[in-house]
Amino acid sequence: MEYFEPKTLSDALSLLAKHGAEAKVIAGGTDVMVDIKFKEEPGSLVNIKKIPGLTGIKENGASLRIGALTTIRELETSAVLRAKLPVLWEAAHQFASLQVRNTATLGGNIGRASPSGETLAPLLVLDAKVKVAFADGEKTESFSSFFQGPGKTSMGAKGLLTEIEVPYPAAGSKGVYLKHAVRGAMDIAMVGVAVMITPDAGKNNLQDVRIGLGAVAPTPVRAPKAEALLRGKPLTAALVKEAAALAASEASPISDQRSSAENRRWIVEALTRRGLEQTWQAATGKEVA
Ligand SMILES: Cc1cc2nc3c(=O)[nH]c(=O)nc-3n(C[C@H](O)[C@H](O)[C@H](O)COP(=O)(O)OP(=O)(O)OC[C@H]3O[C@@H](n4cnc5c(N)ncnc54)[C@H](O)[C@@H]3O)c2cc1C
Numbered sequence: 001m002e003y004f005e006p007k008t009l010s011d012a013l014s015l016l017a018k019h020g021a022e023a024k025v026i027a028g029g030t031d032v033m034v035d036i037k038f039k040e041e042p043g044s045l046v047n048i049k050k051i052p053g054l055t056g057i058k059e060n061g062a063s064l065r066i067g068a069l070t071t072i073r074e075l076e077t078s079a080v081l082r083a084k085l086p087v088l089w090e091a092a093h094q095f096a097s098l099q100v101r102n103t104a105t106l107g108g109n110i111g112r113a114s115p116s117g118e119t120l121a122p123l124l125v126l127d128a129k130v131k132v133a134f135a136d137g138e139k140t141e142s143f144s145s146f147f148q149g150p151g152k153t154s155m156g157a158k159g160l161l162t163e164i165e166v167p168y169p170a171a172g173s174k175g176v177y178l179k180h181a182v183r184g185a186m187d188i189a190m191v192g193v194a195v196m197i198t199p200d201a202g203k204n205n206l207q208d209v210r211i212g213l214g215a216v217a218p219t220p221v222r223a224p225k226a227e228a229l230l231r232g233k234p235l236t237a238a239l240v241k242e243a244a245a246l247a248a249s250e251a252s253p254i255s256d257q258r259s260s261a262e263n264r265r266w267i268v269e270a271l272t273r274r275g276l277e278q279t280w281q282a283a284t285g286k287e288v289a
Pocket of ligand 1 (some may be wrong): 023026027028029030033068096097100103107108111113118119159160162186187190236
């Protein structure tokens with residue numbers, strides 16, 4: 001296996017263009033090193049950690065720009081991220097152990113494209129965009145079209161994720177990320193649900209609702225039927241029940257060593273219900289009627 005440590009973005013992009021699918025980008029290495037040990041060795045490793053300009057969390061008008069090499073711990077300890085994007089902060093806070101959070105990067109979590117990636121459902125409901133660089137240019141893509149299946153993204157083998165741009169939610173919005181895992185934060189999510197709501201000016205109806213589901217489909221997905229059912233209405237217990245069941249029906253989970261598909265659907269329903277109740281109360285100050 002060849003090993004490269006490019007010092008500039010353009011050197012890294014040239015290496016990826018030259019080696020294509022034989023090359024593997026490595027950032028924190030918390031996924032890549034496990035794969036090398038237990039699955040297969042790539043033809044070459046391109047370590048991007050020494051490339052300047054790919055870390056940090058910057059305010060940019062009505063959005064936050066997060067460098068791909070920003071670690072999960074940097075997200076967790078960022079006051080601005082906690083204040084502006086609490087739903088993403090919650091995912092960082094519930095992510096593995098402190099040791100892993102210190103090493104794992106946001107770009108690696110996204111680049112891995114695992115359906116259970118902790119930050120993906122929150123970034124989906126936040127309408128994030130990813131910036132991907134190639135040897136011959138760069139593109140910005142919506143999070144909703146970036147993922148193509150487990151381990152597959154539209155950047156392919158020659159793209160390098162450089163930045164994630166996350167717009168601030170509308171005023172008055174509240175979001176929550178709920179993770180269910182066998183060993184809590186120490187384990188990869190069996191199911192992760194992100195809920196974001198925006199009440200109307202009078203705090204009587206749901207003006208906007210976004211529900212993101214993780215670990216229950218080949219990619220992170222929204223629950224558009226449940227969202228449509230809720231939009232424009234006041235949140236009642238009956239509506240919560242109906243919407244949560246609808247969200248569960250929109251998931252397409254698999255059975256694996258962590259859980260059966262049936263159990264995963266049931267957890268989606270329970271977490272969606274809890275997420276809707278919590279965000280409604282936080283946004284309106286009212287209990288669900
Ligand atoms: C003990 C343990 C616990 C874990 N717990 C969790 C958990 O609770 N939640 C969770 O979501 N994950 C968990 N993980 C998985 C892993 O830590 C995360 O996916 C992490 O965010 C990966 O980041 P990294 O920087 O280590 O990525 P790496 O391992 O370096 O790379 C991961 C993938 O992304 C690609 N990649 C990395 N950076 C880029 C880039 N900038 N552009 C293009 N491609 C890129 C790599 O080629 C590779 O395919 C755990 C892993 C371990 C070992």
